[in-house]
Amino acid sequence: MLALLPLGCALLAPPHAGAGCSLLSLPYERLHSLVGGAGAKSVWRHLRSGRDPAAAAAGADGLGAAARASLAAHTSPSHVAPVVREHSTSDGTRKLLLRLRDGHEVETVLIPPRPDVAGGGRARNARARSTLCVSSQVGCRQGCRFCATGTMGLFRSLDTDEVLAQVFAARGLAEREALPPLSNLVFMGMGEPADNVPAVRGALAALTDRRRFGFSPRAVTVSTVAPTAAAFGALLGIGEEEAPPPPALAWSLHAADASLRRRLVPTAVDEPEALREGLCAALAALPPRRRRLVVEYVLLGGVNDGLAEADELAAFLRPVEAACFDPGRASRRTGVLVNLIPYNDGGGGAAARLAARYERPTWAAIDAFQARLRQRGVWVSVRAQRGADDSSACGQLWAQQPQARRHQPAAGMV
Structure with missing residues (x-):
């Protein structure tokens, strides 16, 4: 098991850190x-x-x-991380590979609304918006067993400019190709945001500043596997002076049972119950209307997709639902949404190697899992699969680059 640095310390900062900022992060x-x-x-x-x-x-x-x-005197945003490769899928998803100043490369994925084929290929809803999946590191040290990025190991963390450069590139692409406006961001790309809190928090400040990128805080979601119980409060900025509004929060849980979660997330330090306690404490520090959570749960066929696991998950989430309860919420929902993510076993490279270890659950199993959670009063959805073509899994475009460009992961970070 890897030793953790204190929360708030960026792991393996980029070699140019402290050398000045670009216009993107300039206050x-x-x-x-x-x-x-x-x-x-x-x-x-x-x-x-x-x-x-x-x-x-x-x-x-x-x-x-x-x-x-x-x-x-400040680095041009076009020079921070130019796009060196683009991959488009049949449903309109665009994966961009950006090259950093030291030669490392990182991915970001632009997800427009589903095209209306009958209407000429554009989304029919005039209010349709695009979403960008943002990376926070090159690689990842968490080693989740079902994740292509987890097979890389950690190369280094991104700085604030490199995080913002992904949004800059995607906004430019959306403008040039007249895609639906980019207004939603999810930190669910390469890397673990809780292992790079300073850069992620710095990026959030620029992204949610009305004078700068101008994203609504509710439209920016930061996802974490929660290496420690302190991760939630750190990412939400609990205790910070003059902190920007907190983003939406997502927890990559994947199993409520401690032994099963340890198998799936081998670098986890705290048990799920301890993580839940830290999460509830962080949520309690927010105004009631901000106490919302998405629980991400990757469904793996024959591993965590049974009715017993659904019952465990429903029981495990009761204290979190209580922490998120807002009597003024008009919908009367708990504020906790479980987002079921059927395992994507498509693609080549790392995804093909993982496919030998895990498989996608059947639709019957997915429907049964969702139905059981609903019977237990849990608000639950199944994520619509996007970008399911070859090279769609996170880390796949990076993995296809020549080996000489990938450098080597940091010692002990594989």
């Missing part, structure tokens, strides 16, 4: 002091749309020569 007040109020608004009109302000024609952005010179 708005600092930008304002450099280019003035009108200039700061102009810069962020470009960045918010995935356009590099440095590429704008002189005078077209309202910036004078002195302001442009001030901006030139």
